[in-house]
Amino acid sequence: MxxxxxxxxxxxxxxxxxxxxxxxxxxxxxxxxxxxxxxxxxxxxxxxxxxxxxxxxxxxxxxxxxxxxxxxxxxxxxxxxxxxxxxxxxxxxxxxxxxxxxxxxxxxxxxxxxxxxxxxxxxxxxxxxxxxxxxxxxxxxxxxxxxxxxxxxxxxxxxxxxxxxxxxxxxxxxxxxxxxxxxxxxxxxxxxxxxxxxxxxxxxxxxxxxxxxxxxxxxxxxxMYLGRVVETGDVEQVLTAPRHPYTQALLSVLPEAPGDPVVLTGEPPDPSRIPSGCRFHARCQILASGEAERAGVADACRGQDLEVLDGSGGAQVACHWARAALTS
Missing domain, CATH: 3.40.50.300 (P-loop containing nucleotide triphosphate hydrolases)
Known part of the structure; x- marks a missing residue:
C-alpha cells in the first residue's frame, strides 16, 4: 500500500x-x-x-x-x-x-x-x-x-x-x-x-x-451503494468474509453461496432523497431481523451518518452493526 x-x-x-x-x-x-x-x-x-x-x-x-x-x-x-x-x-x-x-x-x-x-x-x-x-x-x-x-x-x-x-x-x-x-x-x-x-x-x-x-x-x-463506497478491501477478504449487510446480500444470490439468498425489499432510495443514518438501513436485513437492536446500534443505523471510507484500499466497512460486532 x-x-x-x-x-x-x-x-x-x-x-x-x-x-x-x-x-x-x-x-x-x-x-x-x-x-x-x-x-x-x-x-x-x-x-x-x-x-x-x-x-x-x-x-x-x-x-x-x-x-x-x-x-x-x-x-x-x-x-x-x-x-x-x-x-x-x-x-x-x-x-x-x-x-x-x-x-x-x-x-x-x-x-x-x-x-x-x-x-x-x-x-x-x-x-x-x-x-x-x-x-x-x-x-x-x-x-x-x-x-x-x-x-x-x-x-x-x-x-x-x-x-x-x-x-x-x-x-x-x-x-x-x-x-x-x-x-x-x-x-x-x-x-x-x-x-x-x-x-x-x-x-x-x-x-x-x-x-x-x-x-x-x-x-x-x-x-458501492447509493453514491458511496460502503465496503472495501482485498477481493478475497471482502468476498469470503463480507461485513456489510449489503455485500452479504449481493453474495448470497451467487449459485455457490451457502444458505438461503437474501432478498432485499424495495428499490434503492431516490438519490435526491438520501435517508439519514446508514443509507442502506431502509432495506437492511440485519435491522429488519432485530440483530441491530440486540447489538444496541439500531438508533445509530437510522439516524447517525457514517463517514466516507478512505481510498487507501485497506479493509474498511461503513456499517454501525459490523463495527459493533468487531469491537464486541
Missing part, C-alpha cells in the same frame, strides 16, 4: 439538477478511491448505485461538483487539450461491443481511430497489428478488412479492447466488459485482461454488478 496511486478520487461528488426545481440527485456522494499501477480494482453494486457515473467522472467525461481526481500525482485538468492528453493514457472499454463499433468501419479503421485522433506519427499499420495481436486476434492482418457484423461477440469485444490498447494506455476503465457475452467467451476475455496486466503492467477499474467476475479478476473490490 506504499506505492503512490496512479489514479485517485478524493471526496468526489457528482450531482445532477432535478427537474422543475426538484432536489439535486446525488449520484456520487463523497467517494475516495485509489488505483495503483498494475492493480485491478472492481467497483461493484446494483444498477443505480452510481458506479458508472463515478467511472465517467474518473475519465473526465462528467466533471465533479465537489472533490477532485488526480492522475499520476497531478489534479485532472478539464481543458480540452489536457483531457485529450489524459484520454491517451486512460482508455474506456464499454459494455456493448456492437454499440461501440461503427458498423460501416472496418476493424482496421476502428482500431486506428484513436491513433488518428491523437496524431500518431509512427507506423499506423504496425501499431494496429500489434494491438489486435495483443487482444488475441491473430494473425491480425486477417481481421483488417472485416466489418463488425462478420465477427462473433467475443471477437468484437477484442476489437474494442484493441482500440483501447493501440494508444498504449496506463489504465483502462472497463464498464461491464463481459456482460453481453456468452459464458464460454467471458472467461477468455477475463483471461485476456489478466494477461495484459501481467505483460504490460496495465491498471484497470472494472465496473460490474457481478461479484463472480470481481472474484476472478480483481485484486481489490469496492462495494
Amino acid at each position: 506504499t506505492t503512490p496511486p496512479l489514479l485517485s478520487a478524493q471526496g468526489l461528488h457528482v450531482t445532477f439538477p432535478g427537474r422543475h426545481g426538484a432536489a439535486h440527485a446525488r449520484a456520487v456522494d463523497g467517494v475516495d478511491l485509489d488505483i495503483r499501477p498494475g492493480e485491478i480494482v472492481a467497483l461493484v453494486g446494483e444498477s443505480g448505485c452510481g458506479k458508472t457515473t463515478l467511472a465517467r467522472s474518473l475519465l473526465g467525461l462528467v466533471p465533479p461538483t465537489g472533490g477532485g481526481v488526480t492522475f499520476d500525482g497531478k489534479p485532472l485538468d478539464y481543458s480540452s487539450r489536457a483531457l485529450k492528453a489524459y484520454r491517451k493514457r486512460v482508455q474506456l472499454v464499454l459494455q456493448d461491443p456492437s454499440g461501440s463499433l461503427n458498423p460501416r468501419h472496418t476493424v482496421y479503421d476502428a482500431v486506428a481511430e484513436g491513433l488518428r485522433i491523437h496524431g500518431y506519427g509512427g507506423d499506423e499499420q504496425a501499431a494496429v497489428a500489434q494491438a489486435l495481436s495483443r487482444a488475441g486476434l491473430r494473425p491480425p492482418e486477417r481481421f483488417f478488412l472485416r466489418y463488425p457484423h462478420e465477427l462473433s461477440g467475443g471477437q468484437r469485444q477484442r476489437v474494442v479492447i484493441a482500440g483501447a490498447l493501440v494508444l498504449e494506455p496506463e489504465l483502462i476503465v472497463a464498464d461491464e466488459p463481459v456482460a453481453s457475452l456468452d459464458a464460454s467467451v467471458r472467461g477468455e476475455i477475463l483471461a485476456l485482461l489478466l494477461r495484459l496486466r501481467s505483460e504490460l503492467g496495465l491498471s484497470a477499474l472494472v465496473v460490474t454488478h457481478d461479484l463472480g467476475l470481481a472474484w476472478n479478476i480483481a485484486d481489490r473490490v469496492a462495494v
Whole structure:
C-alpha cells in the first residue's frame, strides 16, 4: 500500500439538477478511491448505485461538483487539450461491443481511430497489428478488412479492447466488459485482461454488478451503494468474509453461496432523497431481523451518518452493526 496511486478520487461528488426545481440527485456522494499501477480494482453494486457515473467522472467525461481526481500525482485538468492528453493514457472499454463499433468501419479503421485522433506519427499499420495481436486476434492482418457484423461477440469485444490498447494506455476503465457475452467467451476475455496486466503492467477499474467476475479478476473490490463506497478491501477478504449487510446480500444470490439468498425489499432510495443514518438501513436485513437492536446500534443505523471510507484500499466497512460486532 506504499506505492503512490496512479489514479485517485478524493471526496468526489457528482450531482445532477432535478427537474422543475426538484432536489439535486446525488449520484456520487463523497467517494475516495485509489488505483495503483498494475492493480485491478472492481467497483461493484446494483444498477443505480452510481458506479458508472463515478467511472465517467474518473475519465473526465462528467466533471465533479465537489472533490477532485488526480492522475499520476497531478489534479485532472478539464481543458480540452489536457483531457485529450489524459484520454491517451486512460482508455474506456464499454459494455456493448456492437454499440461501440461503427458498423460501416472496418476493424482496421476502428482500431486506428484513436491513433488518428491523437496524431500518431509512427507506423499506423504496425501499431494496429500489434494491438489486435495483443487482444488475441491473430494473425491480425486477417481481421483488417472485416466489418463488425462478420465477427462473433467475443471477437468484437477484442476489437474494442484493441482500440483501447493501440494508444498504449496506463489504465483502462472497463464498464461491464463481459456482460453481453456468452459464458464460454467471458472467461477468455477475463483471461485476456489478466494477461495484459501481467505483460504490460496495465491498471484497470472494472465496473460490474457481478461479484463472480470481481472474484476472478480483481485484486481489490469496492462495494458501492447509493453514491458511496460502503465496503472495501482485498477481493478475497471482502468476498469470503463480507461485513456489510449489503455485500452479504449481493453474495448470497451467487449459485455457490451457502444458505438461503437474501432478498432485499424495495428499490434503492431516490438519490435526491438520501435517508439519514446508514443509507442502506431502509432495506437492511440485519435491522429488519432485530440483530441491530440486540447489538444496541439500531438508533445509530437510522439516524447517525457514517463517514466516507478512505481510498487507501485497506479493509474498511461503513456499517454501525459490523463495527459493533468487531469491537464486541
